[in-house]
Each structure stands twice: as C-alpha cells, then as structure tokens.
Amino acid sequence: MTQREVKLLARQTNQRGGVGSALRGILRRSDTSVVIATLILFILFSFSNSSFLTPFNLFNMSRTASLYVMVALGQAIVIVIGHMNLSLGAIGGLTVVVAGWCMDTMGWSPWVAAPLALLIGTLCGMFNGFIIVKSRLNSFIVTLASLFIFTGLVQGISQGFPYSNIPKEFTMMGRNDLMGVPFLFIFVVIVLIVLGYVFKYRIVGRRLLATGGNLEAARLSGIRTDNIILLAHTLSGVFAATAGLLWVSRMGSAQPSTGTDWLIVSFAVAIIGGTALNGGEFSALGILASAIMLTLIKNGLIMLNVNVYFEQTFLGVIVLLAVSVESIRMALSNRSRRSQVKSTA
Numbered sequence: 001m002t003q004r005e006v007k008l009l010a011r012q013t014n015q016r017g018g019v020g021s022a023l024r025g026i027l028r029r030s031d032t033s034v035v036i037a038t039l040i041l042f043i044l045f046s047f048s049n050s051s052f053l054t055p056f057n058l059f060n061m062s063r064t065a066s067l068y069v070m071v072a073l074g075q076a077i078v079i080v081i082g083h084m085n086l087s088l089g090a091i092g093g094l095t096v097v098v099a100g101w102c103m104d105t106m107g108w109s110p111w112v113a114a115p116l117a118l119l120i121g122t123l124c125g126m127f128n129g130f131i132i133v134k135s136r137l138n139s140f141i142v143t144l145a146s147l148f149i150f151t152g153l154v155q156g157i158s159q160g161f162p163y164s165n166i167p168k169e170f171t172m173m174g175r176n177d178l179m180g181v182p183f184l185f186i187f188v189v190i191v192l193i194v195l196g197y198v199f200k201y202r203i204v205g206r207r208l209l210a211t212g213g214n215l216e217a218a219r220l221s222g223i224r225t226d227n228i229i230l231l232a233h234t235l236s237g238v239f240a241a242t243a244g245l246l247w248v249s250r251m252g253s254a255q256p257s258t259g260t261d262w263l264i265v266s267f268a269v270a271i272i273g274g275t276a277l278n279g280g281e282f283s284a285l286g287i288l289a290s291a292i293m294l295t296l297i298k299n300g301l302i303m304l305n306v307n308v309y310f311e312q313t314f315l316g317v318i319v320l321l322a323v324s325v326e327s328i329r330m331a332l333s334n335r336s337r338r339s340q341v342k343s344t345a
Contacts, residue, residue, distance in 0.1 A: 031274040031286025033325060038293040045296060049303045059182060061295050063174070066184035067246060068291035069192065071262050072269030074239035076287060079270055081212040081232045082279030083139035087128065088240050088266050089259030090150035095121040095244035097154050100163025100254025103170065110170040118241045124150060125237015129230035139233075154256050163254040174249030184246060189288070196284035208232060212279025261312075268315050269294060272322040294318075 045052045074088045085091075095117045102113035124146070131142045173183050199205035210218040211228045219225045243262075248254050271277060272293065274286030297318070298311060 031283040031289065034272050034274065034286050034293060034322075035289045038289045038296065041293060041296045041300070045300045045303070048300075052299075052303060055180060057299070059177065059180070061292075061299055062185040063182045063250060064298070065288075065291040065295040066182065066188040067243060067250065068265055068269050068294060069188045069287055070239055070243035070246060071266050072273065072287050072291060073191070073195070074236045074243060075266035076270040076273070076275045076282060077208075077235045077239060078139065078232050079212075079275045079277065080208050080279055080282050081229060082215065083132070083229070083232065084143065085125075085128065085233065085236045085240075085266075086140065086143040086263065087124070087147040087150055088143075088236065089262035090147050090154065091121050091124045091237055091240040091259070092244035092247070092262055093154045093256060093259035094124065094150045094157075095241040096248055096254045096258040097158045097163075097256055099245060099248055100166070101157060103167060104163035104165040104254070110167055114170070114245055117245060118238070121237045121241020121244065122234060123237070125240065126230065126234045128237070129233030132233065133226045133229055158256040160256055162256065164252075166248060166252055166254065171249050171252050174246055174251070184250065187246075192284040192288055195282075199282050199284075204231070209280050209282065212276075212281075214280075264312060264315050264319070265294070268319045268322075271319060277323065 051057060071088070071092070074091075075085055078085045098120050099113050099117035102108045102116060103110060106113075128139075128143055128146055131137070131146075132139050135142070173187070176183055178186060195205075199209060207218070207223050207228055208231075210221070210223060211225050211232075215225055218228075240259075240262075244258060247258050269287060269290045272286075273288075273290035274283035275281060294315070297314060301311065301314070
C-alpha cells in the first residue's frame with residue numbers, strides 16, 4: 001500500500017469516526033427524543049385527518065403551543081436550579097385579574113395596565129425567591145403556601161367575575177399574524193433564541209446551570225447562589241405574568257380561572273422538553289418541541305373524537321413516561337461516563 005493510499009484510508013476512518021461521534025452526541029441530547037416524537041406525531045395526524053393541515057388549524061395550534069411554551073418557561077427556569085414553583089398558575093391568574101381590573105373597571109390604557117400587571121407578577125416571583133433564600137425552606141413548601149395566597153387575591157379582587165371589556169388593540173398580539181404566522185409564535189421563538197443564547201454563552205446562564213447541577217460546588221466556586229435562586233424565581237414570575245397577559249390577548253377577556261390548569265402543563269412541557277428534574281440542564285429546542293407535541297396530542301384527540309375530558313389523564317401518563325425515559329437516559333449516560341473513565345485509566 002502506497003503512502004497516498006494510507007493517508008486516504010486514515011482520512012476516511014477519521015471522517016467515519018467524526019460522523020459517528022456526532023451522531024452519538026445528538027442521541028445523547030435530552031431533547032432528541034421529544035423532537036423525533038413530535039415529528040412522528042405530526043406526520044401521523046397529517047395522514048389521519050384531512051383538516052389537520054388547514055391554515056386555520058395550524059394557526060390555532062401554533063398559538064396554543066406558544067402559550068404552553070411561556071407557561072413552561074416559568075417552571076423550567078426554577079427546575080434548572082433544582083427548585084419548583086407550584087404557584088405559577090396563581091401568579092398568572094393574578095396578573096390576568098390585575099390587567100382586567102385596570103382595563104375594564106378602571107378604564108386605563110393597556111400601556112398602563114400591562115406593565116402594572118407584569119410588575120405584580122414579577123414581585124410575586126421575587127416574593128417566593130426572597131422567602132426561600134431567607135428562610136432556607138424547601139421551594140415546594142414556600143410556593144405551595146404562596147399558591148393559596150395568590151389564589152385568594154385572585155378571588156378577592158375579581159369576586160369570581162370575568163373582565164370582558166378589553167380594548168381591541170390589546171388583542172392584536174394574541175390574534176393577529178405576520179404572513180400567516182401568529183405574532184405569539186414569533187414572540188415565543190425570539191424568547192427561546194435569547195434564552196438558548198444566555199444559557200450557552202452568558203455568565204448568568206452558566207451560573208444558573210451550575211447552581212442547579214451542584215449547589216455546594218457552585219457556592220464554593222464563588223457563585224452567589226442565593227442571588228441566583230432569587231433571580232430564577234423572579235424570572236419565573238416574569239414568565240408567568242407574560243403568559244397571563246398573552247392569554248388575555250388571545251382570549252379577549254380576563255378570566256379569574258386562568259392558570260388553574262397550568263401546573264400540569266408547566267411540568268409536562270418542561271420535563272418532556274429536556275429540563276432535568278434535578279437541575280443543571282435546559283433545552284430551548286426541547287421546550288418548543290414538547291409544547292408542539294402536547295398541542296398535537298390535544299388537537300388530535302379532538303379530531304379523532306376521543307373524549308377530551310381524559311386529556312389530563314393523557315398528560316399525566318406522558319409526564320410519567322417522560323420522567324422514566326429521562327431517568328433511564330441519565331443512568332445510561334452515567335454508566336457510559338464511568339466506562340470511559342475506566343478505559344482511559
């Protein structure tokens with residue numbers, strides 16, 4: 001074999017190894033399975049029902065998926081640090097009621113009502129973070145208590161009545177589109193791109209992941225973990241409040257019941273989307289794919305004439321399967337790392 005043939009063979013071997021390692025890297029990603037599952041579901045529903053691919057149906061599904069993404073981000077941002085926010089839906093509901101009260105009862109402009117409602121949601125998230133940091137209590141306990149506090153405020157302010165006199169200009173974001181693509185979907189994609197960039201390239205994103213990956217190690221490395229915890233819960237309030245405002249914009253009314261079913265959706269989309277329950281992992285692509293997948297399932301159940309009252313049952317089963325698959329994936333990944341360490345040793 002000539003020297004030229006040897007070089008050519010070595011180059012081909014390196015290329016095959018590079019492709020193989022790249023493929024293994026993709027398969028190890030926590031969001032790969034949900035992206036594949038979403039594509040399969042989309043293809044199946046496309047062939048099963050002729051009205052699935054109509055512009056009207058795709059427009060509605062993309063708006064629903066966009067709202068699911070915003071709800072899930074409120075949960076994912078605290079799951080990343082190993083916490084949870086049970087009061088997420090109540091914060092969203094309080095934001096909705098405040099916005100409705102300002103625009104309907106007080107007659108204020110949306111340019112005043114929306115920032116005020118967003119501020120209230122942000123302060124609610126900050127309240128959770130402050131109590132957790134100062135009391136050293138578990139986030140489950142603190143956010144469970146604040147769930148009742150915020151829900152009581154929702155009921156007390158609204159008295160259970162909806163606010164229907166919402167200015168038309170406020171509904172533009174939730175109902176209009178750009179060349180057939182909803183403004184909601186465009187907004188959510190931009191938010192996900194920014195978050196993906198922050199978590200991958202910015203210091204604050206890396207510190208959030210480090211705090212969730214190993215709190216004590218992060219503290220010893222000089223990260224002010226209390227500030228990171230406060231920041232994560234504050235951002236959770238921001239995302240919950242934003243989801244509430246977008247919900248009003250889409251529905252055209254402020255319903256006090258908004259947010260009551262967000263808890264299961266927030267955990268389902270975040271966990272299925274690759275946000276590790278023990279913290280330290282986040283995938284913007286996974287959350288988008290997961291939101292689309294849940295929307296496809298909900299839409300598909302309606303089109304296949306399945307009893308929609310079993311929707312929560314389906315979601316619960318999906319979450320259980322997702323957690324199980326994630327647990328298996330983590331176990332296999334840890335075993336692979338251990339074997340690599342042994343082979344190098």
